[in-house]
Amino acid sequence: MARVPAIKRRKLTPPASDGEESSPSTVEADPKSNAFLKQASSWNLEQDYESRPRKGKKKDKESTRLPIKTADGVIEHVQAPEEEEQSDLEWLEQDNDEDEEIEAEPAKPTVPIRQQILEAKEELAKIALVLNEDPEENGAAFKALAQIGQTQNTTIKKLALATQLAVYKDVIPGYRIRPLSEEDMETKVSKEVRKLRAYEQALVGGYQSYIRELAKLAQSGKSSKDGGPSLGSVAIACACNLLVSVPHFNFRGELLKILVGKLSTRKVDGDFVKCRETIETLFQNDEDGTPSLDAVSLLTKMMKGRGYRIDESVLNTFLHLRLLSEFSWKASTNHVDKPARGEEEGPKLKQKKVFRTKKDRKLLKERKAVEKEMVQADATVSHEERDRMQAETLKLVFVTYFRILKMRSPSLMGAVLEGLARYAHLINQDFFGDLLEALKDLIGHAETGDDVEEEEEDEESTRNLTREALLCIITAFALLEGQDAAKAQATLSLDLSFFVTHLYRTLHALALNPDIELSAKSLHLPDPNNPAAPLPTTNNKINIQTTTVLLLRSLSSVLIPELGARAVPPLRIGAFTKQLLTSSLHLPEKSCLATIGLLGKVTKTHEKKIAALWNTEERRGDGMFDALNGEVEGSNPFAATIWEGELLRKHYCPAVRDGVKTMEKNVLGLR
Template identity: 25%
Template sequence: MVAKSKLANKQRFKKVAKKSAKTNANAKKPKRLPKTTKTKDKSNKTSTPVIQKQPEIDNGEDMLDMVDEDDLQFLKSAINNKQYSMFNNVRVPGGKGKKKKIQKDDDTLENNYENEIDEQPKIKVKALLPIKTKQGIVKREVEHEDNSEEEEEDAGVEENEDKGDDDVSSDEEDSPAENTDVDVSQPITPAQLLLQRAEILQKKKLHIGTLSSGLLENPEEKITNFRTLIKLLDDETPEVYITIRKLGIVALLEVFKDLLPSYQIKAQETDGVKLKKDTLKLQKYETSLLQYYKKYLQKLEKFAGVLYKKRGDNRVRTQGEKNVGEVAVHAMCDLLITHPYFNFAPNLVQAIVPFLNNVNRNVRILVATALKTVFKEDKKEEITLKIIRVINHYLKSHSHNVNPEMLEILLSLRIKDVNLDQDKEIEIKGKKLNAHKANILAKLSKKEKKRKKRLQALEHELLETKAEENKQTKLKNLTEITKFLFGIYFRILKSSTNTKVLSVTLEGLAKFAHCINLEFYVDIVNVLDKLLAEDWLGYKEKLHCIQTVFAILSGQGEALNLDPTRFYVNLYAGMLDIHAGRNEKDFAVLLRTIMIGIIQRRKKITNKRIIGFAKRLVMLSLQSLHGGAVGSLGVVKNILQLCKAADVLLDVDNECGDGKFNAELDDPEYCNASSTALYELSLLSRHYHPIVGKYAVNIAKGVPATGEGSLLPIYGKCTPEELYSMFDMSEMAFNPSIPVPKKVQVSNKVKRHAFVDCEFRQKCFKRLKCTNGTYFMHI
């Protein structure tokens, strides 16, 4: 039975092979038969092929025998009408744009099916929700193109972006011009170039925004997005690379400002130590963040280096590159302000400080503003000390030939509470306390001594909880800052001849004179006295010299045996050099110097000197703008309030004085100002500015606090410096607004003036009689 079955199968397979050979005679590539293995037949001793798998060359003939003709017609019509979605997803083998050759033998179902697939357009039918109407249910369908491959590619790009891999879409973004439809053979219009640039820029913006938002949402998982953003800074697309670099710098700046911690990230050795998964994850994140931050700072320093022209570098920088450099400097300044205690803060200081001497004024102002902000917000004074050290080194290497902005920022230092003589004072107090302590301990019993030790231990612990160590560290840093500061100032005083730098130095000495060590007071005063005798020194610099001397003598220098008369004479002699036409801006320095030298030291100078300065201030107010006039009258008002001897200036009787007033004498001690009166107040009372007139009337009536002639509290309580800044004309605006003057008819009659001294009248005026009978007067 077994042999008969084998023989029947053999004959059956032969018939199948013959039929398949006939049907596939015209095929392009005939299908190969499955591999066969040779087996030995024991009865016939011949090898027969044994089929291991079901043959795939049947072409559905056995299945067609089982299908009825009605069902077969139904299937054909369903395929032609595309009624089943399962047939829509079948793709043509061989890729896009390649069609199979249609077989001539269309008798089988498989050939008809393949032909239908070849002719089928790449359009998908998507079934929508049906609508129920009065006529019944209406089915809805939407045809759309088959973009399955493009959707798969887009999904792959998004997935790689989420993982932080930027290699997927880099080729497309780096060469967007290749995908445009611009005909290279035809000339391109400016409108097409602008449109192309806008499209490229929009893609880059979206890419930068996506990466940045991903970092802010989940920084630990998407930390590698930093790599893509930093690579964008090296973009070389000719149309948009300047804008892309600016956008990349600003985007990374905002991300780092939000993500950087307030503490320093330190490298920890974990060899042989088992850590938790969360700890390892945090360490890996912090290490990666620090590495990307370092790369970002290196890029910023590279871009900012364009603003400096080194020796031998003859490259011409475009304005766009310079703008990128300014943005890079701005980013470094913002990072230093936001995270002054994070890693690489000293490196930021080292890179920023040289820009205080840059040619570009906007860059200098930007860096100076940032460093002033750091000085104000620095609580530990560590970064401030680092900035002062870098400035000190830069000044030494450039022989103090720098822009004044580098020294102006030092005026914002907060070192008013520093006392360089504190160490000596502490030693003296310590010796006294130790002697007193030894006397007390000698009288204590053993129990009391033990109790004393326990109390001391408890006080030490309490000091640690109150962060006394931080206070001591801060005080130590302040002391170092003060030493570097005065070292800079003293070197400039001895060697520099740059008037702008010297002016700022003298202003700084005047502001921080109370912090100078007593041992240097005499030497500083002598140096300033020699400077006043120099011809190349300007009036503002002289005022700063005098202000510094008065500041020294008003503080700890009161114990010094110095005669400041020569400085008072210099100040009095140069007061009338200020007028509205040339150097009105120096009025603030003059007022500050007079307040220190006259008002604060009024008890150590004579009444004659005070009266002489009051008279000259009123004379000065006649040749100044209303801001300077109000400031001068404010000083006179304070003098009349604090010095009763100055009331003699309100008396018009000349018999009470020692002699005649000599306005040309430069010494206030011997000009006999007490023999005159404040006649200028009559002119100032009719001043074009109403506040000047009110101050003149108030002084003329004896400075009353209430009643007639009194001032409003808003003006009466202001200092002279505040009055000057309040009514300053630097912005070319009146405060308050000035009323329009009334029209006055000028009479032709000559007003005769009465002079007490005839010689003075002949010296000042010459009368010339004109042809029409009027008089013309020359000064």
């Protein structure tokens, strides 16, 4: 059936009203309308209508979205946004057009990494130069420095960290910036003060962000791909540098947390050593005591949290505290003996009163007030405040030492005993009894070897109980020598005979010890008869002093103590002199020379008490000398003579021969 397009045309062009003119006359009069009609005659309107999208079908489309629950608890069904449907031809034509646009779009040129690094260097240098010239006018530059470091390029990050370190070290003032309170913000101030406050807040904000970035990078632990230092190592180095350079400034605790976190690991690497040396430097350079207290507090908390499973060198940092040489009070774990004000200042002589007029007294009062303000302006730390800080630090150190002493941590016993020996002059007398009992218990286990059997299955290295026993003896006598002579003689009744007896029993065994002149850090050769056996003292980390040094320190405390009020019995001096000369025949050259030198001091100090050992006619004892007796009083030393001197006169070392001659000259010169 043929189509009738005329009907379609009549629907598109309605008939004109009676009052209007007919359309054909109008169309014929307009040439543009004639061209439009000729073109419209070729349109396929039915096909266009069929390909047009149907709007009614959108309602039947199923929603693929899940219901949601609002903040009020109401469940709502969310409808998908309506999209206009397109015909297949239009979609295909549009898709082809987009493909052509994508293919026609040129690729963006990438900047080489080397060029990026050079541009970052120039930008960092410009910002750093601006901040160094006038930091108060360019407070926003701190954020610009931090933004350059927010990149994926590791080299640029390292450069940004180093640049910020140099800038902050230069611009940080010599005082601590306190945060502004609400009252300070509401107070009206001058334009200069407002400007300074804005700069200080910008400085503190940028510095805090920088330290947070250092803390995050220090914990990352990522290694560097280019073979240089990793980002974590650079961050730790920056934190160490800041802590040494500006320990007085804000966020010192955050810097200490970075270092203490690294020291909590058992892996000793370059970063670990750098953090430990920084803490030691902080202790040595601390003048007011506050940074040291903060560091010791964090270290003790870390040690307790890890169950004291730490490296020995971390505990030895306490030996670098300035209170060892500056602090003069006595303390324990929970108490500090502060001297009375009159005792501390000493007796004052009565001075003649100077007559001053009323005007002079007024001027003197004003001068003292000005001097007081000048002291406060200079931020001078008073001695009382420093002593208070050091007292709190000392209590924390003693708490750590005594806890490790009770736990008997294998790798830390030597360090604890060495530390107690160094701090003995600062220990409270009320705590002597408990400490001496703990030391006796350690020596008892050293004699029986119970601790070694219990620790064979432990992953720690073997303990050298001989060295620990010597350290216990040194600590016990250091407790007594560190007290005032008059007070110690009147108030202390300490029985140290247990330590003297143990030292006397170990002299022969120590003389036959092949490692007596070796320390934990000395080179050790394996046993040629048993190459598979582990090295006896390679992993021993008690301390760096050799066994000979510890033995001489113990003997000096027993035979020639510094406390002159306590006289040494002649029987003890004679027994030790006889045993030491016998042991010298078996000692190596250096140890033998050191022992002969010690006996030279003994003979010079106590020549009258032991002169009978060199002369049989002046023998005071009856019976026989028992060299194997474990008791000093039961050995009967004055029943023997010093025949070892004749052999030592022919020693191959000239220094030993001269030492023997000096020793005999001190004794025989009496007659």
